[in-house]
Amino acid sequence: MNFDFSADTTAMREQARRFLSDRIAPGTVRRQAESGAPFDAALWSDMARMGWLGAAVPEAFGGAELGYEALCMLAEEIGRTLAPVPFSSSIYLGAEALLLFGTPAQMRRWLPAIADGSVVATLALAEGAGEPAPANIAARFAAGAISGRKLPVFDGGAAGIVVVAARDATGSIGLYLVERGPGVVAHALRTLELGGSAVALDLDGAAAEPLPGATGWPDVMRLLERAAILFAFEQVGGAQAALDMAVAYARERFAFGRPIAAMQAVKHQLADIYVAVELARSNAYHGAWALDSGGGDGAAATARIAATVAYERAATQNIQTHGGIGFTWEADCHLHYRRAKRLSGQIGSARFWRNRLIDILSARNVRGEPDGLQ
């Protein structure tokens, strides 16, 4: 048994962490957001150069083919640093949709451009409030064109192509590729997150081609389940960073002649956060195994729930541990808090994934070890 990342991935993690800590200092992310630019283009192209954007893309399509374990690790490191780039949109959602459902021609056309960073992709699933569900998809595809309103579309301001969920004439839900162009209008959208380029996307007869592999709602869920594991790693990375910030601050900050880290109230709250993060990390590891092996009934939902809860709690506690300074704009605590809340709802809230998990568990007719254990 080996329930850990490979030596290769671990070595790559060290490089990635060094690279990101060189590039992202305290304040960097906030200033990037305040600049109004949709993302850090220089960082993005460096990531492309290192093969991160094509980590799970086969070499045949211009990828680095490092594998999903590597991609999970990168997601965690990006989550940790809040790197201001459209990684989740373009890679977990855009590239994954193409890999799962695209034709060879579509993959040849778009994956190299995603992997080299020249094109950003994203997913347009949501249409306002509501969990991912067929009932919440009104956008229509007919005669090569889509009409409808999609929001929020994260990184939509940066995206060159958008994978849009829509119904065809039979009512069946599919995924469609839409390029920026006529019939596509993006309205910038203020969100809880600081920065990024979320938009409301008005599609009015926008040219669209089907991703033919996606033949109904279960395929959309397949995409979301795979993405959920990658999001979980990003959330775990963020949660760990928030916990680390809180611990470091508590050790430095003195009150009543002692570091506040010596106070049980602070110690016990952070111990609880540590436990939540550690359980989330372990569940994410199981998710990584499932992503690679295709196994693991409920692994995605489990990883996603644990990570959502852990990140929200860690980010919230980090502010509280910082006290007054914690709720100021200049302290970076709120960046994690905002990101945590944005990630909570994207691709469905914890409530949505809990429901899915219970459905999966109660549908198991043969109980046993669903995770590949001997």
Added chain:
Amino acid sequence: MNFDFSADTTAMREQARRFLSDRIAPGTVRRQAESGAPFDAALWSDMARMGWLGAAVPEAFGGAELGYEALCMLAEEIGRTLAPVPFSSSIYLGAEALLLFGTPAQMRRWLPAIADGSVVATLALAEGAGEPAPANIAARFAAGAISGRKLPVFDGGAAGIVVVAARDATGSIGLYLVERGPGVVAHALRTLELGGSAVALDLDGAAAEPLPGATGWPDVMRLLERAAILFAFEQVGGAQAALDMAVAYARERFAFGRPIAAMQAVKHQLADIYVAVELARSNAYHGAWALDSGGGDGAAATARIAATVAYERAATQNIQTHGGIGFTWEADCHLHYRRAKRLSGQIGSARFWRNRLIDILSARNVRGEPDGLQ
């Protein structure tokens, strides 16, 4: 505005507290339970002598007519001391059912006996698992007799008369008086509570007379709502006692050269319990006002939920604060823990009352101050 108990009630509380603390020392309740006797008969008759059993019974029916405010106070003091007597069954449920729904003749026959302690009454509503609901009543009344199985019936081993919920030939649910006698078989029932005399009651053509005022399920709910407020006071009393025990122990118990009460982990947990108890007490006060005035939309559900949560939390925390000694039989911590859990389910769980509360709140078509505030 006067949102406090009257001076009379406050004076009576002092007497009651003195009396009960003379009679109930640590260990008393546990030894009473271990003795196997259904209740402390001597204590019961002294309570009768002091007018407690007839506190809310009019003088015309042999009561002391002290009023509901006094009864609420007594419920709290009894909850505080875990007095091993069938007070809740006989008074909040038995006497209340007679007062609400009995004929003058029924009241003349039974209330004086309840008030002087010579007869214990109780309510037989539950039929095993399930919340209070018409669907959970299968017992049948026909031709002056009831058949069915009721459990748990608390204090059923001590009760001379039982108010039984059953359906008549039309399916309508009513309340019926059943005396111990032919067709009534009680099987002792082990429960979470230590002591008492809970039974399963097998009724096989047991002679029963209707309480004619109770003409359907809403009347049963009316009884439960009034009882819920009295139970809430009993729970608040218990919660306060558990909190007091925990605080006293924490101040006495030394570890690492200091009382454990000086440790933030202990302080903050008990502060949270204090807050829960205080909010429950305030909600119970509002319940007392509603009990007297008939007002207060949702007051019973609110008081009951707060009290259930507070007592369970306080009793659980009390064991935890005591550490090792806390989970031994000889320490009295478990008496509160057991009582709290028994009271949680009787007359419906917190879940049941939360649902009722939301129903009440969402049915309010005119929002406003439902509590009599100016």
Added chain:
Amino acid sequence: MDFSDTAEEAAFRAEARAFLDANAARKAASARGYRSRALDAQAIGESRLWQARKAACGFTGIHWPRRYGGRDGTQMQAIIFAQEEARYDVPVNIFNQSVGMAMPTMMTWGTAEQAGRFARPALFGEELWCQLFSEPGAGSDLAGLRTRAARDGDDWVVNGQKVWTSNAHFAQFGMLVARTDPSLPKHQGMTFFILDMRSPGVEVRQIRQISGTSNFCEVFLSDVRIPDHHRLGAIGQGWAVALTMLANERFVVGEAEGPGAEDILAFAESATLDGQPALQDASVREKIADWYVQEQGLKYTRLRSQTALSRGGVPGPEASIAKLVSATKLQQIAMFGVDLLGQGGAVMEPGTAPLNAWFQEAVLYAPGKRIAGGTDEILRNIIAERVLGMPPDPRADKGIAFNEIPTSAR
């Protein structure tokens, strides 16, 4: 136990209502949703006018002595007026601290000249007061403050930095506590002053919060001169004066504002989950019921304490309970409101996010509510120590000279 006014209370309530009806409009019933209330010049002007009107008619400083412009009324009357005023659409109140905290402290500790000079202008909204207590290194540990005041002839020369000061950028005066002898133990070397905010060397900067708004200021003090006749209380008595002011705070602070149980209930009635009204979801019901129960508990706790006050009691731990419970609940409700919106939860666009993005705005301002005015942790300590009689935390700073207390690991 009843909710009726006594005859005297009823008479006062009628008087208050008459005043309010004559001078303000009732709130609209449907006022649900986020309202950003920027404290711009206009809002401040309206607030001053309303304060002056109330002062002229005897509806502020209700329990102040008459000689300072007050009514010599009761705490209960003050409560009744606040209850009634809350039903009207009146300007934002920026004089709470002046009237409820600063001036009562002045009346307790100040000379007759001081109180005589400052009370009326404060009451009539002519002079606004702020509180210069917290510092970057002294928040929860307020007595750890390091702002120095050194005697120089008839003046004191003050250097240091204060923070978390509400209204400092438009206040005329500040209640300032500073350290005058760092060689004494922590609580002994402080002295209290009245600071004219227009003095040279006073620099005020607004602090931007997570939510983007700026309710607080930093105040930098560089060689600021305060004449000795603006000292409040004796030299070295600063901590006692500060405690008086903090004790009065308990009359002033309330629950954290924001979406409450009734609001999320109304929202859940209209919102949809899996094609059903969200209010039919058992988990939604459970949470809303618990928040409602907490709110009712706070409300009746307040009424119990008002009853005690009306009988001459002193404020108990209710303010600590109210702040602890309401701030946590606010954050929970806000987070939950966002969760109910699923994939749309993150959207803050006013036209798109329900209730003018109330839940999202509250998500952003709730963390501050759990910190400002006493963190959750400090409130729990207060409850454990003052109510439950549990021992104080072990102190590393006890009985040693202030300037020998450790302040960093280095």
Added chain:
Amino acid sequence: MDFSDTAEEAAFRAEARAFLDANAARKAASARGYRSRALDAQAIGESRLWQARKAACGFTGIHWPRRYGGRDGTQMQAIIFAQEEARYDVPVNIFNQSVGMAMPTMMTWGTAEQAGRFARPALFGEELWCQLFSEPGAGSDLAGLRTRAARDGDDWVVNGQKVWTSNAHFAQFGMLVARTDPSLPKHQGMTFFILDMRSPGVEVRQIRQISGTSNFCEVFLSDVRIPDHHRLGAIGQGWAVALTMLANERFVVGEAEGPGAEDILAFAESATLDGQPALQDASVREKIADWYVQEQGLKYTRLRSQTALSRGGVPGPEASIAKLVSATKLQQIAMFGVDLLGQGGAVMEPGTAPLNAWFQEAVLYAPGKRIAGGTDEILRNIIAERVLGMPPDPRADKGIAFNEIPTSAR
């Protein structure tokens, strides 16, 4: 990242399975519900026989050295055997402490004679060991123990009281830590001994727990004589020896047993709420999902740490996490199971209460799980200090003679 055994692991697993198949029956699939397992003479006899059988075949003391009857195997092999054994219906294991804690400590600190004398009888189940550490005044603060051992010729004379000792009433030997010099600071004046439980002056009383069962004992020690050659480690080294034993505990303790997420899920599938399967209730679903997620998290945390162990790592904080999370979860699930039964929840009558009153029994034994073997609070301290590197609590008992440490407010 994969779950497959290495070739060596697979070979060992096959060997273990062959042994188990030959000597025990597989567990029934449907084993859900409360089983009271009294430790009577028969159960103890069966436990001894099974221990002897495992010892004879090399499936206990797997990572012990061969010279003491062990296999010289790996931690991973011990884990694999435990995984496999858990699938079989084998007697209750009372030798965990003997084999996993007492003897490894003996091998670390004892003389060759001591280990040679005691290891094999322990391994073969001939001699059972118990741990005499906690005292009425020394639980979480174990180093506060006051049992005295005074030198008298070649013996030590021991007086005091131990508590929370599992199996003391049928153990042959105990690992005892006692204070030999109370004038030294707390951690310095202790010495460790091997106690023959049949010595005159040893009195064992069982402690009745809330649940009515008695898993622990009190042990009263009155002028008990221990020969000096039964001292383990040097005089004054007792705390270091005790820490070794406690470190080994991390290999031994597991999660709190009782109804888990899968159990409450199965129950909620069959139980009814308001006429619907309880599992359709959103609040029920939410809670069960969260418990399931916690359990999965614990499981994969264990696998991560086993991976680290298999690479020669040392146990980390997993045991503290597992105990903290599982005991709390157990209590929540038990309480919730009772709540789901509504008015019938309090009933414990085996024929009437579902699953042989599993939830009710668990309500009664869960509080002990949150205390015994390290309270929730101690575990959080351990995590904060050892993992997160936060400072220890301020100590009132540091650097002063043990007999001058305050032990009561009087």
